[in-house]
Amino acid sequence: EVQLVESGGGLVQPGGSLRLSCAASGFTFRSYWMKWVRQAPGKGLEWVANIKEDGSEKYYVDSVKGRFTISRDNAKNSLYLQMNSLRVEDTAVYYCARSAYFAFDSWGQGTLVTVSS
Amino acid sequence: QSALTQPASVSGSPGQSITISCTGTSSDVGGYNYVSWYQQHPGKAPKLMIYEVSNRPSGISNRFSGSKSGNTASLTISGLQADDEADYYCTSCTSSTTLYVFGTGTTVTVL
Numbered sequence: 617e618v619q620l621v622e623s624g625g626g627l628v629q630p631g632g633s634l635r636l637s638c639a640a641s642g643f644t645f646r647s648y649w650m651k652w653v654r655q656a657p658g659k660g661l662e663w664v665a666n667i668k669e670d671g672s673e674k675y676y677v678d679s680v681k682g683r684f685t686i687s688r689d690n691a692k693n694s695l696y697l698q699m700n701s702l703r704v705e706d707t708a709v710y711y712c713a714r715s716a717y718f719a720f721d722s723w724g725q726g727t728l729v730t731v732s733s
Numbered sequence: 734q735s736a737l738t739q740p741a742s743v744s745g746s747p748g749q750s751i752t753i754s755c756t757g758t759s760s761d762v763g764g765y766n767y768v769s770w771y772q773q774h775p776g777k778a779p780k781l782m783i784y785e786v787s788n789r790p791s792g793i794s795n796r797f798s799g800s801k802s803g804n805t806a807s808l809t810i811s812g813l814q815a816d817d818e819a820d821y822y823c824t825s826c827t828s829s830t831t832l833y834v835f836g837t838g839t840t841v842t843v844l
Contacts, residue, residue, distance in 0.1 A: 651833075653779075660736065661771070661779065661822050663833035675832050678734075711778060718826055719769035719784035726778055 618642040618722040620712050625727030632702050632731070638695040638712030638724055646670070646690040649715035652697050654708035655726075662708075665697065666715065680706075702731045734829045737762065737836035739822075744842040750811040753839045755823035756804060761834055763804035767826040770799060770808045774819045782821075783808060810841070818843045 624636040636652070652664040665686040666675040674686050685698040695712050709728050713720035738756040745751040755762065755770075762768055768786045771779035781790055783799035786806060796811045806825070810817055823836035 660838040661824070661835040663824070663831070663835065666832060675830075677831055717769075717784045717788070718765075718767035719781055720771070720779070720824070721781045721784070721790060723778040723780070 618714065620714065620722060620724035622710065622712050622724045622727040625710065625729045627730045627732065628702055629733050630702060630704055630731055633698070633700045634702065634729060636697040636699065636710055636712075636727060636729070638697075640693045640695065640712075640714075643714070643722075645688075645693040650686075650688060650695045651713045651715050651720060652686060652695075653711045653713055653720065653723075654706075654729075655711070656705075656708040659708075664710070667695070699729070702729075704731050707731045734761075734827055734831035734834050737823055737825060737834055739836040739839045741837070742840045742842065744844055745810075745813045746844045747813055747815065749813050750809060751813060751841065753808045753810075753821055753823075753841070755806040755808070755825075755836045757806075757825055757834070758804055760829060761825040761827040762801065762806050762823075764828060765826045766801070768799070768801060768806040769824050770797075770806075771822045771824070772817075772819045773822065779822065813843055815843050817841060 619641045667686045683701045709726040711726045714722040770783040773779040787799040
């Protein structure tokens, strides 16, 4: 069974940093693109970032470029999102998701990031 | 990149069929057969229901079906059940620097 478990969320002040982690199990992690998706409170879903199987390609939504960095450690079956210069509008539940068929075929339970002073 | 347009809400009685539309442009929905649909119950993670316009993942009921015409994709739920009450989101690949765009979301209510 595919399992994705996010961690690292919490309360941070504007301008601060946070690193999210996603532990993967139940599938061959190194064989899949992985993604981060976020959902602001009471709002819709927003794709945040993609990373290729070997980490050689990374893509970001314009609003986080230069501030967020997606990475992975295939030896540890883990996905990461380093978030710097956080803004109030980055407040959201952050989900990691596995990519298959250009879709998001498995999701974690999400971790809440709150940016507030 | 603007979000894909979905109706805010759709409702139906048990056993009925409903259809949710997802309208984009030739740069996303109309340009790719990579439209997918997600079901999200309150407080839960989204769940993939349809991928590549009309394909169902293993374990998804055949009551859920997808289609596309031009710049508009659709999700049809037939034989509506109480557990179908949830939010539904479409998404598509795009030709812009935003690789994926989600729809605005539709709340399905079972009357």
